[in-house]
Amino acid sequence: MPELPEVETTRRGIAPSLEGRRIVRVVVRERRLRWPVPRGLEKKLEGRRVTSVRRRAKYLLIDTDGGTLIAHLGMSGSLRVLGPGAPLIAHDHVDLVLDSGRILRFNDPRRFGCLLWAGDDPERHPLLADLGPEPLEHGFDGETLWRKARGRRVAIKLFIMNAQVVVGVGNIYASEALFRAGIRPTTPAHRVSRARMAALAEAIRDVLGEAIRVGGTTLRDYVNPDGLPGYFRQRLSVYERAGEPCRRCHTMIRHAVQGQRSTYYCPTCQN
DNA sequence: ATGGGCACCTGGCTGC
DNA sequence: TGCAGCCAGGTGCCCA
Numbered sequence: 001m002p003e004l005p006e007v008e009t010t011r012r013g014i015a016p017s018l019e020g021r022r023i024v025r026v027v028v029r030e031r032r033l034r035w036p037v038p039r040g041l042e043k044k045l046e047g048r049r050v051t052s053v054r055r056r057a058k059y060l061l062i063d064t065d066g067g068t069l070i071a072h073l074g075m076s077g078s079l080r081v082l083g084p085g086a087p088l089i090a091h092d093h094v095d096l097v098l099d100s101g102r103i104l105r106f107n108d109p110r111r112f113g114c115l116l117w118a119g120d121d122p123e124r125h126p127l128l129a130d131l132g133p134e135p136l137e138h139g140f141d142g143e144t145l146w147r148k149a150r151g152r153r154v155a156i157k158l159f160i161m162n163a164q165v166v167v168g169v170g171n172i173y174a175s176e177a178l179f180r181a182g183i184r185p186t187t188p189a190h191r192v193s194r195a196r197m198a199a200l201a202e203a204i205r206d207v208l209g210e211a212i213r214v215g216g217t218t219l220r221d222y223v224n225p226d227g228l229p230g231y232f233r234q235r236l237s238v239y240e241r242a243g244e245p246c247r248r249c250h251t252m253i254r255h256a257v258q259g260q261r262s263t264y265y266c267p268t269c270q271n
Numbered sequence: 272a273t274g275g276g277c278a279c280c281t282g283g284c285t286g287c
Numbered sequence: 288t289g290c291a292g293c294c295a296g297g298t299g300c301c302c303a
Binding site: 002003005006007034058072073074075076110112113127161163170171172173216217218219220221222239261262 | 295
Binding site: 032034074075076090091108109110111112151152153154158220221259260 | 272273274275276277279280281282283
């Protein structure tokens with residue numbers, strides 16, 4: 001569920017409670033996530049001190065003085081920081097108990113998320129090794145996009161959702177960024193001009209940045225580590241607005257399916 | 272190498 | 288009220 005803004009909001013929410021704290025106990029109630037929670041993860045983590053909490057793409061990297069825990073929230077996962085003795089609810093799969101008494105609790109109804117051990121140098125982990133640039137950092141611009149699009153006939157929406165092209169752009173923000181850039185989602189990637197790729201890169205940065213600033217998008221069940229929703233939903237231009245008027249030109253927003261996923265666009269503003 | 276489709280899972284909503 | 292069917296913030300993997 002969470003895209004980059006929701007993962008970043010999660011990171012900012014949990015980091016202050018984790019950094020500098022020691023993990024005193026790890027409780028795994030359900031190992032069957034996207035990949036099984038490794039046997040022995042408890043032993044790896046117990047007694048370790050958290051040094052930092054970082055994000056790469058939609059992965060959270062919890063660095064300790066003895067290696068790094070990789071966490072992914074999948075479609076329905078969340079991490080919350082709770083007080084001692086907080087009651088369990090359905091799908092509370094894993095707890096990291098801290099020396100402060102607080103608990104970092106991983107909940108994931110659909111179990112598409114994962115918790116994996118990366119040891120030192122997590123960047124070399126197979127899941128992270130081949131990732132493209134971070135959209136909010138230097139090294140991502142229209143030129144990068146344009147170059148990678150040479151010879152690529154895939155639809156531009158699928159192209160920007162490809163983590164080898166750029167990371168962190170999921171289904172909501174792909175539609176939103178294409179609306180802002182005025183590009184039809186079905187346009188083959190290699191047909192998008194340099195100038196429009198520049199506009200698209202800027203739109204991606206803008207929409208992700210704005211979403212982070214308001215705590216991400218809550219459509220159904222996303223909550224940040226304090227249990228609060230994100231407020232970007234009311235700023236969505238097209239996502240889940242099929243049949244409603246475009247905020248810019250009042251044409252009805254349209255729905256389409258690409259790669260078995262919903263796409264939304266304005267047929268007038270996006271060409 | 273590229274593109275397309277499937278799989279993994281639970282829960283909420285819709286319509287008969 | 289019950290239930291089948293459809294849909295959902297992701298992404299690795301298999302096949303042509």
